[in-house]
Amino acid sequence: MKNIIGFIRQNFTFFSFLILQIVSLVMLSSYSKSHQTFFGNWNNTIAGSVNSYYNEWAYFFELKATNAKLVAENVALRNELAQNFVPYDTSVKSGTLILRKDSLEKIRKFFYYPAKVVGNSFTLQKNYITIERGALQGVKKDMAAISPDGSIVGVVVEVNDHYSKIMSLLHRNSKVSSMLKRDRIAGSIEWDGKSPDILLLKNISKSASPKIGDTILTSPYSSSFPAQLMIGRVTSIIKDPSSNFLTLNIKSATNFYNLEFVYLVENKRMEAQADIEQKGEGNE
Amino acid sequence: MSNILKNSARFILLLLIQVIILNEIPPIHQFITPYLYFIFILWLPFGTSRIDTTLLGFAIGYTLDMFTNTPGLHAAAASLIGYLRPTILNILLAQEVSEELSKEPSIGSMGWGPFMIYLFSITFIHHFYLVLLEWLQFGDFGYFIGKVFFTSGMSMLLILLAELLLNRRKLKR
Numbered sequence: 001m002k003n004i005i006g007f008i009r010q011n012f013t014f015f016s017f018l019i020l021q022i023v024s025l026v027m028l029s030s031y032s033k034s035h036q037t038f039f040g041n042w043n044n045t046i047a048g049s050v051n052s053y054y055n056e057w058a059y060f061f062e063l064k065a066t067n068a069k070l071v072a073e074n075v076a077l078r079n080e081l082a083q084n085f086v087p088y089d090t091s092v093k094s095g096t097l098i099l100r101k102d103s104l105e106k107i108r109k110f111f112y113y114p115a116k117v118v119g120n121s122f123t124l125q126k127n128y129i130t131i132e133r134g135a136l137q138g139v140k141k142d143m144a145a146i147s148p149d150g151s152i153v154g155v156v157v158e159v160n161d162h163y164s165k166i167m168s169l170l171h172r173n174s175k176v177s178s179m180l181k182r183d184r185i186a187g188s189i190e191w192d193g194k195s196p197d198i199l200l201l202k203n204i205s206k207s208a209s210p211k212i213g214d215t216i217l218t219s220p221y222s223s224s225f226p227a228q229l230m231i232g233r234v235t236s237i238i239k240d241p242s243s244n245f246l247t248l249n250i251k252s253a254t255n256f257y258n259l260e261f262v263y264l265v266e267n268k269r270m271e272a273q274a275d276i277e278q279k280g281e282g283n284e
Numbered sequence: 285m286s287n288i289l290k291n292s293a294r295f296i297l298l299l300l301i302q303v304i305i306l307n308e309i310p311p312i313h314q315f316i317t318p319y320l321y322f323i324f325i326l327w328l329p330f331g332t333s334r335i336d337t338t339l340l341g342f343a344i345g346y347t348l349d350m351f352t353n354t355p356g357l358h359a360a361a362a363s364l365i366g367y368l369r370p371t372i373l374n375i376l377l378a379q380e381v382s383e384e385l386s387k388e389p390s391i392g393s394m395g396w397g398p399f400m401i402y403l404f405s406i407t408f409i410h411h412f413y414l415v416l417l418e419w420l421q422f423g424d425f426g427y428f429i430g431k432v433f434f435t436s437g438m439s440m441l442l443i444l445l446a447e448l449l450l451n452r453r454k455l456k457r
Contacts, residue, residue: 012335013334013335013338013367016335016339017338017364017367020339020342020359020360020363021360021363023356023359024356024357024359024360024363025356025360025417027355028354028355028356028357028360028417029356050351051351054303054304
């Protein structure tokens with residue numbers, strides 16, 4: 001017995017080394033989910049706080065990639081919106097044999113693309129936004145552009161292979177069909193070139209009863225924009241006694257100062273709609 | 285006293301470098317994780333007793349394990365090199381050098397040849413044991429051999445760089 005104790009005392013270092021090895025190997029081999037929660041409780045107080053600080057920093061450097069991911073995800077989600085689709089007309093009986101039985105399946109009308117803003121102006125009388133997406137990536141003239149928070153930005157006017165130019169709402173010739181959310185009376189949104197924050201809603205019938213703070217949305221008559229996108233809110237009402245129409249000042253919902261991404265909206269039926277609208281004019 | 289302070293600062297700094305930078309390097313991440321933290325053991329003064337190096341190895345290894353969620357893995361490897369360090373130093377060094385107890389192992393105090401052997405043997409033992417423990421969990425011999433050699437090479441390169449950059453020669457005097 002004495003010999004054993006003496007032996008251990010002599011080789012104290014070696015035995016403590018052995019014990020440490022055994023301890024760590026046992027920890028390693030018995031590591032499992034339950035250990036994770038057990039160790040986690042007191043390990044995480046130190047390691048966790050360091051890691052969370054570190055993650056905050058790392059997150060900062062990954063913001064760009066995260067942003068791109070979110071844009072892609074938003075486009076995917078926007079494309080799933082129900083308002084992009086029109087249902088089949090099942091109220092009419094067709095004599096053909098290939099009548100569709102499935103009335104739940106819808107036809108896609110609007111399609112969304114993401115685009116990065118590379119140029120933007122808001123101080124001129126005719127403001128344009130340049131985006132890095134062109135004809136080769138599916139951009140066509142007259143596509144609508146909306147901002148990430150769902151308010152409208154403008155309409156595509158020029159397209160080349162890799163870039164396109166959007167006529168911003170802040171352009172003297174811009175005209176977007178819109179309506180009051182309250183009673184669905186349509187008018188058109190224009191800009192007088194004064195303040196980048198204030199748009200004008202013209203040609204509202206005097207029978208409408210707009211109030212300050214009312215929401216203005218895009219109307220279903222526009223061939224570029226999907227219906228019911230946010231445009232802005234009424235800030236003041238100008239009554240012109242000489243005409244039958246009201247003019248409303250609108251606080252724009254779009255923040256034109258910090259646009260980084262826009263979504264382009266393609267109306268798959270735009271040509272058909274433009275076609276039929278032009279045909280009517282020939283009869284006059 | 286200043287020795288304890290200096291080594292505590294090293295302990296924390298090396299762990300932070302290991303956890304925040306080296307464990308996160310993306311391009312060579314999966315296969316090669318360079319290890320720098322055990323430079324702490326390498327740089328302990330000559331006079332540190334075997335039991336101290338072993339315990340310190342266990343301490344720094346286990347602290348690293350807290351961050352990597354592998355309790356015991358680095359602790360085992362680091363306490364092994366802590367235990368073997370005095371043996372390697374005794375073989376490599378002439379008696380008079382190792383008697384200056386407050387000095388630390390470096391190129392300046394040991395000379396290029398012995399220091400390189402010291403560095404190589406410690407790094408190799410550390411990685412061999414570390415990857416062996418991993419290998420017993422995952423199992424693929426090619427992975428094992430490859431990882432031991434590439435990770436050792438990478439770590440040695442880093443440690444040499446640290447050695448040369450910090451220019452610890454002034455400790456010789």
